[in-house]
Amino acid sequence: MNDIVMQCESLCKSYGSKKALDGVSFSLGRGKIVGLLGPNGSGKTTLIKIANGLLTATSGRLTVDGHEIGVETKKKISYLSDCLALPDYMRVSELIDFYKDFYEDFDKEKAYKMVDNLGVDKFARLKTLSKGTKEKVQLILTMSRNADLYLLDEPMGGVDPATRDYILSTIISNYTEHSTVVISTHLISDVEKILDEVIFINSGKIVLEDTVDNIREKQNKSVDELFREVFKC
Amino acid sequence: MEWKFDDGRAIYSQIVEQMKLFIVSGLLPAGSKLPAVRELAQEASVNPNTMQRALSELEFTGLVYTNRTSGRFVTDDSEKIAQANETLAQSVITDFLERMEKLGYSKDETKTLISNIQNGGENNE
Numbered sequence: 242m243n244d245i246v247m248q249c250e251s252l253c254k255s256y257g258s259k260k261a262l263d264g265v266s267f268s269l270g271r272g273k274i275v276g277l278l279g280p281n282g283s284g285k286t287t288l289i290k291i292a293n294g295l296l297t298a299t300s301g302r303l304t305v306d307g308h309e310i311g312v313e314t315k316k317k318i319s320y321l322s323d324c325l326a327l328p329d330y331m332r333v334s335e336l337i338d339f340y341k342d343f344y345e346d347f348d349k350e351k352a353y354k355m356v357d358n359l360g361v362d363k364f365a366r367l368k369t370l371s372k373g374t375k376e377k378v379q380l381i382l383t384m385s386r387n388a389d390l391y392l393l394d395e396p397m398g399g400v401d402p403a404t405r406d407y408i409l410s411t412i413i414s415n416y417t418e419h420s421t422v423v424i425s426t427h428l429i430s431d432v433e434k435i436l437d438e439v440i441f442i443n444s445g446k447i448v449l450e451d452t453v454d455n456i457r458e459k460q461n462k463s464v465d466e467l468f469r470e471v472f473k474c
Numbered sequence: 475m476e477w478k479f480d481d482g483r484a485i486y487s488q489i490v491e492q493m494k495l496f497i498v499s500g501l502l503p504a505g506s507k508l509p510a511v512r513e514l515a516q517e518a519s520v521n522p523n524t525m526q527r528a529l530s531e532l533e534f535t536g537l538v539y540t541n542r543t544s545g546r547f548v549t550d551d552s553e554k555i556a557q558a559n560e561t562l563a564q565s566v567i568t569d570f571l572e573r574m575e576k577l578g579y580s581k582d583e584t585k586t587l588i589s590n591i592q593n594g595g596e597n598n599e
Contacts, residue, residue, distance in 0.1 A: 273523075274521055409519055410516050410519060413515050413522060414512065434520045434521065435519065435521050437521055437523050454484040454486055457484045457485065460482075461483070462481060463481035
C-alpha cells in the first residue's frame with residue numbers, strides 16, 4: 242500500500258480546442274478529507290472522471306495507489322457521479338444487492354443502517370424517488386464500500402441542510418487512516434470544517450493548495466470567504 | 475456539549491478554547507474519560523485530524539492526559555483547572571476592556587460604569 246493514494250503529473254485534457262485541464266500536478270496522502278473547489282467549468286468533474294477511467298487524459302499521468310487507471314484502480318475507488326448512473330427501475334434493496342455482487346468491499350449492513358437512518362424506503366423503485374432521495378441512495382451505495390479513495394462529485398447539491406449534516410457526519414464516521422475522501426463541491430461553508438486540505442482549481446489549473454487551518458490562520462478568513470474573493474465575478 | 479465556530483480563525487484553536495471551557499465549567503468533569511477522537515469529531519462536525527491536533531495541544535497544556543491503555547482523560551489536578559479558569563477569565567476581561575476602549579471609555583470610567591450597573595441592579599431587586 243502506497244502512502245500516496247492519488248497522484249497527478251502535468252495532467253492535461255482538451256475537448257477540441259478547449260483545455261479542460263491544463264497541467265495539473267498534485268498528490269494526495271492517505272487519511273485525508275480533501276475539498277476540490279472551483280467555479281463551474283473549472284475542471285473538477287473532468288479530473289474526477291479521468292481518475293475513474295471514464296475519460297482519458299490528453300497528456301500527463303494520473304495514478305491511484307501507484308497503479309495506472311484500470312481494473313486495479315476501480316477496485317480501490319468508490320465514485321459518486323454528478324448525475325444518476327443507476328438503472329432507475331431497480332428497487333433500493335435490489336441496488337444494494339447489485340452493489341454487493343459487484344464490489345467485494347461493499348458492506349451491506351452499513352448500507353441498510355444508512356437507509357434506515359435517512360428514512361429511505363428500501364422497497365421503492367429508484368425512479369419513484371425525489372431528486373434529493375435519489376442522491377441519498379447514491380451516497381449510501383458509495384459510502385458503504387470500504388475503498389481506499391472516495392471521489393464524491395457534488396454529493397450534496399440537491400439535499401436539504403439536515404441531510405447535508407447527516408452526509409457530513411457519515412463521511413467523518415467513515416474516516417479511516419488508510420482512506421482518502423475527495424469532495425468536489427460549491428457548498429464550501431458546509432464542508433470546510435470537515436476538510437483537511439483544499440485544492441482550488443480554475444480554468445483547468447490549480448491556483449491554491451493548502452490546509453484549511455493554514456488558510457484560516459494566514460488569511461484570517463474562512464475558506465468560503467477566500468473562495469468568494471479569489472473567484473469574484 | 476454545543477460547538478460553535480467562527481470564520482477566519484483556525485478550527486483546531488477554537489476547539490482547544492471550547493474544550494477548555496467545557497473543562498472549567500465542569501461539563502467535562504475533572505478525571506472523566508473523554509470520548510474517542512472520532513466521536514468527538516462527529517459531535518463537533520469537524521475533521522478527525524483537526525480534533526486530534528486540538529487534543530494534542532490540550533495534552534501539551536496538561537488539561538488532558540493520555541493513558542496508554544485506557545484512553546484520554548481530563549486532568550484530576552483541580553489546581554490546574556482553576557489556573558486555566560483564571561486565564562480564561564483574564565482573557566474575557568482583556569477583550570471586554572478593549573471593546574470598552576473602542577467605545578471611548580477609559581479603564582476608570584469602565585469601573586465606575588460597572589459599579590453603577592451593579593448598584594442599579596441591587597436597587598431594582
